Amino acid sequence: MSRSSHLPRIGRRGLLLGLTALAAAGGSRLAVADTRAPAAAGAGDRRLVVILLRGAMDGMHALVPYADPNYATLRGGIALPAPGQEGGVLDLGGRFGLHPALPTFHRLYGEGGLLPIHAIAGAYRTRSHFDAQDLMEGGGLERLDSGWLNRALAPLEAPGRASRAGLVLGLDLPLLMRGPERVGMWTPPRTARPEPDLYARIAEMLHDDPVIGPNVIDGLQGRGYAAEALATGAPLQMEGGFMRLAAAGGRMLAQANGPRVAALEIGGWDTHNAQTERMTPVLTQLDRGMAALRAQLGEAWAQTAVLCITEFGRTAAVNGNGGTDHGTGGAAFLAGGAVAGGRVLADWPGLTRDALFENRDLRPTRDLRAIAKGLLRDHLRLHPDAVAAAFPDSGAVAPETGLLRA
Amino acid sequence: MDTPPLVAAIRFGNGRRLGEPLPDDALAWLDAQTVGAGPPLPWPEGYDTPPTLAVGFAIWMAQEANPPKPGEQSPVNLLFSAEQLAWAGHQLRSDEPFRDRLTSFWLNHFTVSLLSGLGPRVGVGPMLRDAIRPHVGGRFGDMLNAVSHSAAMIYYLDQDASVGPNSTLGKHGRRGMNENLAREILELHTLSPAGGYTQADVTEMARLMTGWGVQRKREPFDVVFTPTSHEPGEKTVLGRRFPEGGEAYAAALSMLATHPATQRHLATKLVRHFVADNPPPAAVAKIEGVLRDTGSDLGAAARALVRLPEAWAPPLTKLRSPQDYVLAIHRAVGGTDAGQFKRGTIILGQQMWNAAQPNGWPDTAAGWSGPEPMMQRIDVAYDFAARSARNDPMLVLESALGPLARAETRSAVQRSGSRRDALTLLFASREMQRR
Known part of the structure; x- marks a missing residue:
């Protein structure tokens, strides 16, 4: 597989190091809130996990609208083959398909435990990562100091409970989980190291x-990111941070008295170039993380919903570097034994020029808040006032119905 | 934003603190930090007043009476650690960073290390507060005299074990002479080998210094001169004769402090530290001249340093040492966690007051670069970026670097997919690694 022509930004040095070949997503964090509720409370044993895909996942690359007549043209060199062809997408019923690096997701879909959602976006229309992430996690129309998932914890707390009201795994508490409810933190024992993609960008910046510059190149080689690794096709490093955190999160959520709400994040989605090469390892991490989460949850998987969201989608058309730029509408995934899946939730706007948002992005036809509100109401069984507190100024956005098995 | 004040904060300070106001007149701002003793330094937490040597000795004695159980932090180490955190905490918050840089420079010039027993551990705080800090804008002779009479230095270089062979105690077979401190005073603190002293000078200096030691178990719990261990007779150092007695030590130090070889040595080190790894000879000559004309006035030397054209252009050439680097990234986001700072310096191999040898920490890029050290910097940057991820990376970039940020750095930060990645790239950039 030739990569050299796709990598203007990682650059020659990163390529020499084989960094792009190892560009598995590492930098992952997990936040877990302890919402051990008394037996009488509505939520009972239901678990909610939110996975933040930080950096803007290209929804059309993960959840591929392969049957849209404009798809192949718009996507050019990064278009994925139709189901059944070599390297083709994993079919989801004739219109959409999953990226081939998502076999666990596909299996879940077959079991009815995956609900892919398309053409979705938050309430905002910024294309700034940081603004959009803050708004997505805050849940308001303006920037807030606390996150919607933290505010949703309050009704789950039992009065008088000896509270260490939660747990965060990682070095920083995401805004999603910041706020009035106490959340503890746990950091993996070994200091995390940057994912190879970030190493490559640092090496390029310092070259x-x-x-x-030379010391960093030698240092990377000393740590095994060697040119030879590319030549000999060394295996991708898949014991990365995300899978480890997902497994740890699953273990804790599975405990009878364990936490009930958790947040994880996985970076590496900002694929402005060489998207074909860069998406595969990140999606693989996500897929294996989901498998680990499910395996560790065991029987509790049946009471679990896992929501994967990203700050925005990316441009509908491929750019000049085999990548995509910041866009608007994208994809989300809802997984879990509690989810009414096995179908794709999308009011597909199409990809004709007129259908695109501002002539460039997938037009959003569904609000992220509707999905989240639906989960808070129907999965965690929160009172409407509590749902409103989590998502202020969202009265016009009705909670999505039918997300969960009866 | 004007560049010279920012360059002043980076080159002569410890990097700009997030949102810190920049001075209108960079030179006036720097000059003011070379005058007087400066405000008192904060001292370790848990003490009503700065812990004196006597307090440290009391802790040491109590520890000897009640040794810590295995796995327990010893009281002396707790005091030492608190001293580290106090000095680190001050530098993180300081608005007199040039005075701090000068203080750190002289602390390194007069290295003492926790590696050599409990003496330096209880003595380093008082040495910083009483022997170094008050003199960074004063006369080198006063600093040399104060440091050479400090318990931390006397313990560190074994002067407490030095007994004149013909002294009363010596004649009773009580140990012998130890020339460790005498040698390092000549080699490291004053003349340097270029000063042309001989082994005879070292021996004479050591004889002259006998009797100076520490009385830690009884009054006055301080550095004392004990005539019964002082070598009798006259001594000759560098051809100058010194009479018998305790005062000869200060007199010899005074001579060394204004010796031309000392002035050249100090000028070279100062220019290497503030200007370039290979000190430009003209700049060294300039500072050397100032020291000569002022009787080794360190304030005058500092004010001359900041007026060297070489110190301002081109900016950001010196590689920051690990301590300076970790300090700079903390200040860049307004960080005040001294413990986090300390952990960073330990990972990068430059824990405060832990140099391997009396010549102190390296002051050149070659001393700190290498593949794994550079990778560890990136790891520290990545770790600290996660802890600082509530900051807007571009705001931090504008505050810390402003117009000094290269286009490549700016674009790498802007194009990052997360705050953590953006801050990692900013912290790892050459502009942040250099000053």
């Missing part, structure tokens, strides 16, 4: 410094 012309006469002292730092």
Whole structure:
């Protein structure tokens, strides 16, 4: 497989190191809130996991609208083959398909435990990562100091409980889980290291410094990111942070007195170039993380809903570097034994020029808040006032119905 | 934003603190930090007043009476750790960073290390507060005299074990002479080998210094001169004769402090630290001249340093040492967690007051670069970026680097998919690694 022509930004040095070949997503964090509710409370043993896909996942690359007549043209070199062809997408009923690096997701779909959602976006229309992430996690129309998932914890708390009201795994508490409800933190014992993709960007940025540059190149090689690794097809490093955190989160959520709400995040989605090469390892991490989460949850999987969301989608058309730029509408995934899946939830706007948002992005036809509100109401069984507190100024956005098995 | 004040904060300070106001007049701002003793330094938590040597000795004695159980932090180490955190905490918050840089420079010039027993551990705080800090804008002779009479240095270089062979105690077979401190005073603190002293000078200096030691178990719980261990007779150092007695030590130090070889040595080190790994000879000559004309006035030297054209252009050439680097990234986001700072310096191999040898930490890029050290910097940057991820990376970039940020750095930060990645790239950039 030739990569050299797709990698203007990682650059020659990163390529020499084989960094792109190892660009598995590492930098992952997990936040777990302890919402051990008394037996009488509505939520009972239901678990909610939110996975933040930080960096803007290209929805059309993960959840591929392969049957849309404009898809192949718009996507050019990064279009994925139809189901049944070599490297083709995993079919979801004739219109959409999953990226082939998502076999666990596909299996879940077959069991009715995956609900892919398309053409979805938050309430905002910014294309700034940081603004959009803050708004997605805050849940309001303006920036808020607390996150919607933290505010949703309040009704789940039992009064008088000796509360260490939660747990965060990772080095920083995402805004999603910040707020008035106490959330503890747990950091993996070994200091996390940057994912190879970030190493590559750092090496590229520093390459012309006469002292730092060569030392970083040698240092990366010393740590095994060697040119030979690319040549010999060394296996991708898949014991990355995300799978480890997902497994740990699953273990804790499975406990009878364990937490009931958790948040994880996985980066590496900002694929402005070489998207074909860069998406595969990240999607693989996500897929294996989901498998680990499910395996560790065991029987509790039946009471679990896992929501994967990203700050926005990416441009409908491929750019000049085999990548995509910041866009608007994208994809989300809802998985879990409690989910009424086995179908794709999408009011597909189409990809004709007129159908695109501002002539460039997939037009959003569904609001992320509707999905989240539906989960808070129907899965965690929160009172309407509590749902409103989680998502202020969202009265016009009705909670999505039918997300969960009866 | 004007560049010179920012360059001043980076080159002569410890990096700009997030949102810290920049001075209108960079030179006036720097000059003011070279005058007087400066405000008192904060001291370790849990003490009403700065812990004196006597307090440290009391803790040491109590520890000897009640040794800590295995796995328990010893009281002396707790005091030492608190001293580290106090000095780190000050530098994180400081608005007199040039005074701090000068203080750190002289602390390194007069290295003491926790590696050599409990003495330096209880002595380093008082040495910082009483022997170094008050003199960074004063005369080198005063600093040299104060440091050479400090318990931390006397313990560190074994002066407490030095007994004149013909002294009363010596004649009773009580140990012998130890020339460790005498040698390092000549080699490291003053003349340097270029000063042309001989082994005879070292021996004479050591004889002259006998009697100076520490009385830690009884009054006055301080550095004392004990005539019964002082080597009798006259001594000759660098051809100058010194009479018998305790005062000869200060007199010899005074001579060394204004010796031309000392002035050249200090000028070279100062220019290497603030200007370039290979000190430009003209700049060294300039500072050397100032020291000569002022009787080794360190304030005058500092004010001359900031007026060297070489110190301002081109900016950001010196590789920051690990301590300076970790300090700079903390200040860039307004961080005040001294414990986090300390952990970063330990990972990067430069824990405060832990240098391997009396010549202190390296002051060149070559001393700190290498593949794994550079990778560890990136790991520290990545770790600290996660802890700082509530900051807007572009705001941090504008505050810390402003117009000094290269287009490549700016674009790498802007194009990142997360705050953590963006801050990692900013912290790892050459502009943040250099000053």
